[in-house]
Amino acid sequence: MPAKRKKYLVPALLSVLVAGLGQVVKGDAKKGLRTILWMYMGFPIIIIGSSLLNAYIFLAIFATFVVIYPIIWALNIMDAYSTQVRIRR
Amino acid sequence: MAKKLDTLRLLAILILFFSIIYCYLMVLSPKTIPYYLRFWPLPKNTNILVMGVDVTFDKERHVQIKEIGRTDTMILLNINNNNFKVNMLSIPRDTVVEIPGYGWQKINSAYFLGGPALAKETVEKFLGAPVNNYIILNTRALIKLINLMGGIRVYVDRDMYYVDNWGGLKINLKKGWQTLNGDQAHGFIRFRQDALGDLSRIQRQQEFLQTVLKKLATPVMLLKSPWIMAIAFENIKTDLSLKDILYCLNFARALRKDDINMSIVPGSFAVGELNASIWAPDLDSLHEIVNKYYSRKLLAKLEPRKIPSSAITIIDNSDDFDSVRQIMKILYKKEYTIVNVSSQKKPNITKTQIIAQKGDETGARKLGGLLGINNVYVAGTGDMMSDFTIVVCSDWRQSLEKTVIR
Numbered sequence: 001m002p003a004k005r006k007k008y009l010v011p012a013l014l015s016v017l018v019a020g021l022g023q024v025v026k027g028d029a030k031k032g033l034r035t036i037l038w039m040y041m042g043f044p045i046i047i048i049g050s051s052l053l054n055a056y057i058f059l060a061i062f063a064t065f066v067v068i069y070p071i072i073w074a075l076n077i078m079d080a081y082s083t084q085v086r087i088r089r
Numbered sequence: 090m091a092k093k094l095d096t097l098r099l100l101a102i103l104i105l106f107f108s109i110i111y112c113y114l115m116v117l118s119p120k121t122i123p124y125y126l127r128f129w130p131l132p133k134n135t136n137i138l139v140m141g142v143d144v145t146f147d148k149e150r151h152v153q154i155k156e157i158g159r160t161d162t163m164i165l166l167n168i169n170n171n172n173f174k175v176n177m178l179s180i181p182r183d184t185v186v187e188i189p190g191y192g193w194q195k196i197n198s199a200y201f202l203g204g205p206a207l208a209k210e211t212v213e214k215f216l217g218a219p220v221n222n223y224i225i226l227n228t229r230a231l232i233k234l235i236n237l238m239g240g241i242r243v244y245v246d247r248d249m250y251y252v253d254n255w256g257g258l259k260i261n262l263k264k265g266w267q268t269l270n271g272d273q274a275h276g277f278i279r280f281r282q283d284a285l286g287d288l289s290r291i292q293r294q295q296e297f298l299q300t301v302l303k304k305l306a307t308p309v310m311l312l313k314s315p316w317i318m319a320i321a322f323e324n325i326k327t328d329l330s331l332k333d334i335l336y337c338l339n340f341a342r343a344l345r346k347d348d349i350n351m352s353i354v355p356g357s358f359a360v361g362e363l364n365a366s367i368w369a370p371d372l373d374s375l376h377e378i379v380n381k382y383y384s385r386k387l388l389a390k391l392e393p394r395k396i397p398s399s400a401i402t403i404i405d406n407s408d409d410f411d412s413v414r415q416i417m418k419i420l421y422k423k424e425y426t427i428v429n430v431s432s433q434k435k436p437n438i439t440k441t442q443i444i445a446q447k448g449d450e451t452g453a454r455k456l457g458g459l460l461g462i463n464n465v466y467v468a469g470t471g472d473m474m475s476d477f478t479i480v481v482c483s484d485w486r487q488s489l490e491k492t493v494i495r
Binding site: 018033036037039040041044048051052054055056058059062063066 | 105108109111112115128312314315318319322331332335
């Protein structure tokens, strides 16, 4: 059956605030929490931890994350805005 | 069982919540994170000596910082983690200080003579404040940084034209508001063909720094931060560790104009040997500033000194730095002008004496009474430029003690 793509404005706005929050509110808690965990704990720990190693390793990691952070975030907002979710009966 | 799981879940959510807030604060306003929650912070009160080294590079060569060169700019930074403030004390390059092992010299040769360690030691001795770390900056860093920022808009306070082919420095700026690229900005902060020379340059540099910090705080610069870091790693020589540099960069990003107290070492202009201009520091006012953690904003706020009648040169004949320092203090209290302090020895003189160059014997006697010096000569063997030349030998300290006892 052809599903109509639903728009979720409020979750999208929440995802703008905190990446992954939109998904949690929408009901896809697993995905949302996974995003939050990576964005606010995993990646920062990798970045800060790498500053203990070597200037250039740190720089490479940091630069990579500066590029991919906004991309992940934007994808996350788009996902919160328009993905279909399975709704349990 | 279920209850335990719930508390666990609550704890997890709390941790998650905390880390989200922490991340946002780290990026948006690092100052608001309490000291004990920061990652590897610097000690609460750290003094860092920032030196801009007077080394010029070829345009083609990617030269790393050279070991030699004179420090054109010397700034003692006091990073205060308690109230999130930075105190900056600019030391004019012509300031006459005692360089341990080399006698009285301009402070800008300390680095040239003994590297960062000697520069640190000199500043420590001069200010009486500990210097924990040093940072040596290359002019190349500045040029690259300004180019990366896409130029910087400053007010050029006068027409500037100066060409130094040997040093590869070319300055040609017109008065008024200008958007400067890296090379122009470099010229702007190095220009010192003013009446006040290095002093107006320091003021210009301080204004410039405020503008740069203001621009660094904009969100666009956050995206450019990896490149800023790359510039920093390439062009900085320091004894700070990587995490300390990162901490400093993040700290600098959060600084606002009123978080920075800037001051210049107080003193007066003087003419030294070979007509070289020097800056004779006013040690009492300086120590006052150092004790206050440089809380005074600018030199302009200091009381203007009266112009005294006689100019004095002090010759340190026996490396007795303490005595010279004491004499300078006494003279400053009585508002004499110290024209020069020199360690060019006069081997034929063994007793502390005052030489009245211009025949003013009563004045010399008065000065001698003030300092406890009995040997007063009217002669032409002193410094050509000044009224009196005080030659300090090792016996001065004893005579002072006697006068104090009396």
